[in-house]
Amino acid sequence: MTTAPAVPGIVTAEQVVATARSIAAVQDADGGVPWPEGHVDAWNHVECLMAMTVAGLRAEARKGYDWLARHQRADGSWPAKITGGVAAEENGESNHAAYLAVGVWHDLLVTGDERFTRAVWPVVERALDFVVDLQTPRGEIVWERAASGAPAAYALLTGCSSIYQGLRCGVLLGERLGDPHPDWELAADRLGHVLAAHPEAFADKSRFSMDWYYPILGGAVRGPAARERLEREWETFVVPGLGVRCVSDQPWVTGAESCELALTLDAAGDRARALAVFADMQHMRHRDGSYWTGWQFVNEAWFPHEQSAYTAAAVVLAADALSDTTPGAGLFRRAGRYAVSVVDAASCGCSHASSRT
Structure with missing residues (x-):
């Protein structure tokens, strides 16, 4: 039985469970966890499943993994948006596909259920093969494959940072199951180098805080x-x-980004500031345990006027990391074990061409 995390002086275990239950409350009957406007995307869906797993809502999380298996396409991807079980946007995003490996590795850490891991392993394999097929010669991974089958012309820094973690988790899963994938490991090595040394490889989205910390x-x-x-x-x-x-250019703080920065600070060894950021965002908590997506602090209004499951998920995962409660609490800290040190990017031999914006 999973013990729910509590961060003393900030959130109790009961509050964290209530937050996870707010995710389960919006889960569709078929297992999908939608955005407030109704569509499901695989990345945010997986994040919500991870949070429910942390809080002990295992049946709800497994229902969500079943949803992923049913909606995966033959090439290993998922439609970017699915509404009512039907693709609303047909393009397949690389970071959506890669995040399944993070979720499945996290599930194994928390639950220890290797039988489930083996059952979902073929879905992970197809997803990461889709991802690796979108890697450029330099090493970045373009952000999507269009419905026509054409790969995108550029890569995104936040997306590739998440993909890097997905590839590393996929490698760990393969090693655990006796089915190693050295091609994924090589892809992760190449991607990690580009992330660390070649900012010019990615479209300029620097106004977004995610590109800062991801x-x-x-x-x-x-x-x-x-x-x-x-x-x-x-x-x-x-x-x-x-x-x-x-x-950067709007007076708008968001709960998910705040919790992700808390996770980032914790992963970087800055626990004090991680706790401070996590405490600061608690003003977004709704009385039912859910969290408002964001707060426009000049107009003093919730923006958008919604509580989102993905924000609740980020809160639960941050609470777990900051309290070291479950065996998955160190997931993001351990993601950096293979980080590379770049001394002189100019001498590595890689192209320094800029990505399209």
Whole structure:
């Protein structure tokens, strides 16, 4: 029986369970966990399953993994948006496909249920093969394959940072199951180098806070480079007492980004600031245990006017990491075990061409 995490002085175990139950409350009958507007995407769906697993809602989480198996396409991808069980956007996103491996590895850490892992393993294999097929010669992985089958012309830094973690989790799963995938490991090595050394490989989305912290959260950047990166944009994105901006040019803090920064800080060894950021975002908590998506602090209004399951999921995962409650609590800390140190990116021989915006 899983014990729910509690972060003393910030959230109790009962509050964390209530937050996880707010995710289960919006789960569709077929197992999908939708955005407030009704569509399901595989990445946020997996994040919600991880949170429910942490809180002991195993049946609900497994129902969600069944949903993923049913909706996976022959090429290993999922439609970018699925509404009512039908594809609303046909393109397949690489980071959506890669995140399944993170969820399945997390499930194994928390539950120890290797039989389930083996059952879902073919779904993970197809998903990561889809991802690796979108890797460029330099090493970045383009963000989508269109419905026509054409790969995108550029890569995204946040997406590739999450993909890096997915590939590493896939490698770990393969080793555990006796089915190693050295091609995934090679792909992760190449991607990790590009993430650490070649910012020009990615489209410029620097106004988004996720592009600031995700290379650390996904595990590609750690050590002094991570600390320098965090300090560089701290005042740009962190609003003391409120949380983290979604974008640098708007007075809008969001719960998911705040919790992801808390996870990032914890992974980088900065537990004090992780706790502070996590405490600051608690003003977004709704009385039913769910969380508002964001707060526009100039207009003093919730924006959008919704509580989102993915925000609740980020809260639960941050609470687990900050309390070290479940065996999966160190998932993001351990993501950086293979991070590379880049001394001179100019001498590595890689192309320095810019990505399209």
